[in-house]
Amino acid sequence: MTTAKTVKPMEGSRSRSQIIVLFIALIVFIMLLFANFAYLNTQSNYDKQYISHAGELRVLSQRIAKNATEAAAGKAAAFRLLSDARNDFSQRWGYLKKGDPVTGLPAAPPAVHKEMQAVQRDWEQLLSNTNAILASEQTVLSLHQVAATLAETVPQLQVEYEKVVEILLQRGAPASQVALAQRQSLLAERILGAVNTVLAGDETAAQAADAFGRDANRFGQVLNGMLEGNAGLRISQVEDKDARARLLEISELFQFVSGSVDEILETSPQLFQVREAASHIFSLSQTLLDEASMLANGFENLASGRSLDIIGGYVLGLLALGSIILIGLVMVRETNRQLHETAEKNDRNQNAIMRLLDEIADLADGDLTVTASVTEDFTGTIADSINYSVDQLRDLVATINLTAGQVAAAVQDTQATAMQLAEASEHQAQQIAEASGAIAQMAQSIDEVSANASESSAVAERSVAIANKGNEVVHNTIHGMDNIRDQIQDTAKRIKRLGESSQEIGDIVSLIDDIADQTNILALNAAIQASMAGDAGRGFAVVADEVQRLAERSSAATRQIETLVRAIQADTNEAVISMEQTTTEVVRGARLAQDAGVALEEIEGVSQNLAELIQSISNAAQQQTTSAGQISLTMSVIQQITSQTSSGSTATADSIGNLAKMASQLRRSVSGFTLPDTQKTPGPH
Template identity: 50%
Template sequence: MFKLRRPAMTGPRPPRLTRPRLPRLISTIVSSIWATVVVVMVATLAIAAVAGSTAVVQVDQRTRAEANSRLDAHARTVSRAIDARVAKTQDDVRLLAEDQTIGAFLALPASAQAGAPAGAKPGTGQPAGSGGAAEQRKAINDIVTYLSQRDGLDASCVVGASGAEVACEAYGRLLTPEELSTNARDADFLATVALSRHQVHVSDPYVSKASKRWVIGLASPVVLADGAVAGIVRVEIPVAWYEDEIISRPFGGGAYAFVVSADGHLVYHPDIDAYRQAAGIPAGFASELPPADAKGSPSWAQMIARVTGGNTGATTYDDGGRTWRASYSEIGGKRFVVSVSPVDELYAAVEQSHQTLLVTVGPLAVLLLIVIVLFATRLSASNRRLATTSRASSELAFKTTAENDRMQASIVKLLDEVSGAADGDLTVKAEVTTDVTGAIADAFNYTLSQLRDLVLDVQQTTTQVTASARELQATTGRLAELGATQAEHIGTTLGTVSELATSVQHVSGNATSSASVAQRSLEAAGDGARAVAATIEGMSRIRDRVQETGQRTKRLGERSQEIGEAVTLIDEIADRTSILALNASIQAASAGDAGRGFTVVAEEIQRLAERSAEATRRIALLVKTVQSETHEAVVSLDDVTREVVEGSGLADQAGQKLHEIESISGELAELVESISEAAALQSAQAAELAASIGEISEVTTMNARGASESAEEMGHLVSRTERLGESVSVFKLTA
C-alpha cells in the first residue's frame, strides 16, 4: 500500500560556525579539493598511458600470431593437398598392380604376349595368338588409358619382368607396339622389382621421355600367387601438379609459395628460370632443376638450408631489401612446400593498429596534460583569491547561522503540515510562504493535487469497469439461457423432421402398391367380358387407394408448412444469436484488455450463428422443393381420381367400352409409377433434412457451452475490478 513516512527530527542541532575558524576551514577545503583534482588527473594520465601501452603490446602480439598462423596454415594446406593427390595415385597404382587381368597376362610366356596383338594368321583371317591373350591385352590398354586420362598423368605403363613394356599410355595417347620400349630396366625398375606386394616406389624428379617434362615416377611390383614378380606398373606424375595446387590457393599480396627438394633443388618456383639462369642452366621444362641458393642473399641461403634440414616450421630472412617470413611443410619426406611473405605486408594489420592507438591515445594524453596545467594555474590564482574572500566570508558566517535557524523552523513547520499524507490523506495542503520552503510547499501541493486526481480517476474507472463487467456477465448468462432454449427447440424440430421422413417412406410404399394394383387392373381389362365385374371392383379399390394417397399427400404438404415455420423460427434464433454476439463483442471491446479473451468467444459465437443461418437457408430451400412437388402430386392425384370415376362409369355401361378401360388402365399404371418415383425422391430429401437439423443442433450446443464459459470469465473480471477498487479506497480525496 502507498505510504509516506515523515522524516525524524532528532539529534542535536548543527554547530554554529565562529568567525576565527571559518576562513582557515574554507582555505583548507578548497586547497584539498584542488590538490585532489590534480592528483586524479595525473593518475588518470598514468593509467591511460599504461593501458595504451598494454593494449599496443597485446594487439601487436595477437595480430602477429594470427598473421603467422595464416602463413603456416597456407603451407600446411598446400602440402596436405599435394600429399593427398599423390597418395590417391599411389593407391591406384597399388590396385592396378594387384589386378588379376594384368597378373594373368604377365604370367603368360613371352611368345604368347608378343603374339596377342599381331596381325591375322596367314590364310585364316583370324588373329594370331589366343583370343584370351588378345582380350587381356585390350583390357590392359583400356585400364592404363582410363587411369592416365582420369588423373591427368603424363604416362601410365605396364612393364614385364624382362623390362619390355606391355602397354603404355603417354601424354594423351596409347603407344603402338612399335613405340613400346623393349628394355625399361632402369634404376627405378630394379628398385621396384625388389619391393614386395602392396609397396610403391617413389622416384626423384626426372624428365619424362614421352612428355619431355619434369615428372615423379610411382611404381609397384606385380606379384603372382607363387611370390614371383611378373613385372611392374609405372605411372608418371607431372611436377605441374605442384603448380596447380599452389596457384589454386593464393595467399595474397606479394606472398608466394615454391617447392624445394631435400637436396636443395627447386622443383617448382614462380621464377624458376631466373634460378636456372643464375646457375648457368638453360631455361625450359626439360632443363635441370636449379639449386635453390643459385641466387639470392646469404640469408635466403640460410633459410633454404634450414628448410631442407627439418620437417615443418618457420623462419625469417632478408632478401631484396625486405624482411620475409617463410613457413614450410614436408611433402612425402622428400620435398617441402615453402610459403613466403614480406613481413611488412604480413604484419600490415599490426601497423594499422599502432596508428589507430596512436591516433586514439595521443590526443587524449595531450588533452590531459593541458587540463592539468590549466588546473594548476587556476589553483594558484584561487589560493590568492581565497585569502581575500575568506575575510568577507567570516563576516557572513553569523548571518548564515541565523538564516539556518529560520530555515530549520520552516522545514519543521512544512513537515507538520504535510504529515497527514503519510496516512493516505490527500486533502492536506502546505502553506506557501516567501522563504526558501515556499517553493517546496508549492511543489508538494501540486504533486498531491495530481496524485489526488489520479486516484480519483482510478476509482471512477474501477467503478465503471465493475458495472460494465457485471452487465456483460448478465448478458452472457442470458445468452447461455437462449442457447439452451434454442437447442431444445431444434431438438423438437429434429423429432418432427424424423416423423416427416417416416411419413414419406410410407408414401413411397403406398405408391409402389398402387403401381402393382394398376398393373393388375390392366391385366384384368384384357380378360374380356368376364373381367368387367372384376374391373369395376378393381376400379373401386383404385379410387379408394387414390383418395387415401391424396389425403396423405395433403398431410405431407401440411407437414412441409410446419417445417417452414420451424425453419423460420431457427432463422430468427440465428439472427438473435448474431445480434447477441455483436453486443458481446462491443461490451468486450469497451472492457479493454480485460475483455480481450471474451472477444474471441464472441467472434466464435458470431461464426456459429452464421453457420446456423446458412443451414437454415438450405433447409428452407429443401422445404420449398418438397412443397412444390407435393402440390404437383396432389394435382396429379385429383386427375387420377377423376379418371377412375370416369372409368367406373364406362365399366358399368357395356362390354364394348372394354378397350377404353384397357387404355385408361395403362395410363393409370404410368401415372402411379411416376408417383412412386416422386415419393422415393421425397424420402431421400427428408433424410437429408433430418441430417441438416442434426448439424444445427450440434452448433447450437457449442454456442450454449461457449456462452457459459464467457459468463464464468466475466465473473473473474468482476472480482478483479472489485479488488482494484478496494486497493484505492484507502485514500482520502475530499476534506
C-alpha cells in the first residue's frame, strides 16, 4: 500500500514536468509566430508606403507640369499650386531616400537603387526649372497685370481717336491730320497685338517686343505733334477746341502705355526664360512619370517576393498546434490518474459518513440529548460541529419557551391601546373631509374669477394686436406712396430728358435740312455748268439731276421728322404736367395716412394700458387660485395621512392579535424538542 502511494506522486510529478516543457515550447513557437507576423506586417506596411509614395510621385510629376504651364501663362493661383506640388514631391522623395522618422519608414532598399537614381536625375532638372519659375513669380504676374491693363487702355485710345477723326471731319480739318488720327488707331491695335505676342512667348516674341517699343514711341511722338506741332515730322498742331480736349484725354490714357514700355522690354527676357523652363518641365514630366512607374513596379515586386517569410509563419503555426495536441494528451492521461485516486478516497469517506448518520438519527425526531462520536476521519470535524450546534439549539429552545410567554402577556395590553387609537383616527378623518370640501368650493369660485380675468386679458391683447397691425398697414401705405412719388418723379425726369433729346434731334434735323438745301443749290449750279459745257457736260448734268432729287427727298424727310419731333415734345410736356399733378395727390394721400397712423398709435396706447390692468387682475386671481389649490392639496394630504393612520391603527391591532397567535404557535412548535431536565422552563402564569 505504501509503495503504491509513493509511485503515484512520482507519476504526477513526471506528467507535470512534461506539461511544463510542452508549454514552454508552445510559448516559444507562438512568440516566434507573432514575431514573424509582426515582421511581415511591418514590411507589408512599408511596402504600402513605398508604393503610395511612388504613385504620388507619378501624379505630382504631371501636376507640376500642368501648374508650370499655367504659371507661365500668368495665373496667380498656379504659382501656389506649383509650390505645393514641388514641396510635396520633395517631401515624398525624401521619405523614399532617407526614410520617414514619424512613421518609422526606412529608406528604400538597395533592390530599387537603380530606379531611384533614374528618378533622382530627372527630378533634379525638373526641380531647378520649377524653382526658376517660382523665383520669377512677381515678374510674370506684374507683366501680365500690365498686359491686362493695356488690353483695357488701348481700346479706349482707339475709341477716343475715332471721336477725334469725327470731329476733324466735321470741322473740315486738313486731310493729313485726319489721316494721322486714323493711323493712330491702327498703331494702337498693333501695340496691343505686340504685347499679346510677347506674352505668348513663341519664336516671334523677341521681335514683337522690339516692335512694341517702336510703335509706342511712334504713337507718343505723333500724339505730342498733334497737340504741340512737330515740324520735323511735318505734323501740324490741331487747333479745334473739341479735338484738343479729346487729344488731352488720349494723352492721359497713353501715360500708362508709355510708362509700361520699359518694364515690358526689361522683363520680357525673363518671361521667355520662364516659358522655356515650363516647356522643359513639360518634356521632363513624361520621362519622370515613366521612371516613377518603374519605381512603383520595383516596390510591388519586393512585396510579392516575401512568400518565404509567410511559409515560415505557417511552419511555426503547425509546430505550435502540435505542442497544443501533445499538451492535451498529457493532460488527459494525468486527469484519468487523478480520477482513479479520487474514487478510492470517496469510498473511504462514504463509510465514515454512514457511521455519523447512524449516530445522529434520533436528532431528526427532536431529541436534543444526542451526542456524535469525534474520530480522526474527515467526519470528525463534522461530528464536533454537530455537537456544538446541538448545544446551541438546546439553549435556543429554552429561550424561546421563556420569551413566548412574556410576548403573549404584552400583546394583550398593546391590542387594547391600538383599538382606541383607530377609533380616534376615524373621527379626525371625518372632520378633515368636511374642511376639505369647503376649501374646494372656495377654490372653484376663485378659478371662475381667474378664467374671466384671463379671457378679458386675451380680448385686450387682441385689441392691442389689431391696433398694432393697423398702424403697420398705415406705415406701409405711407412708404408705398413715397415709393410711388419717387418713381413718378424719376419718370418725369426721364420724360424731360426725352424732350431735351427730341430738341437735339430737331437741331440735327435742321442741320440736315440746311445740308440738303446747300446740296440742292450745288446741284443747280452743277446743272448750269453742265448746260454751259454743252455735249461734254451732258453726263455730269444727269448726275446733278440725281443729286438734286436726292436733296429734295432729304428735305422732305427732314420736314416729316421735324413734325414728329414737335409732336413728341408736346406729348412729353403734357405727360410731365400730369405726373406733377399725380405727385401732388400722392403727397396729400400720404399726409392723410400719416394722420390715421397717429390716431391708431393713440388707440394702441390706450388698449395697451387696458390690457396691462386686466393682466394684473388675472395674475392676482391666478395667485389666489394657486394658494387655494395648495391649501386644498394640503388638506387632502392630511386627510390621507389620517386615513392611513386609522388604517395603520386597525392593522396594528390585527397584527398584535396575530402576534399573540404566533407566540402560541411558537411555543407549540418547540414543545416537540426533548431537553435535559435541568433546561426545562415552565410556561407563563
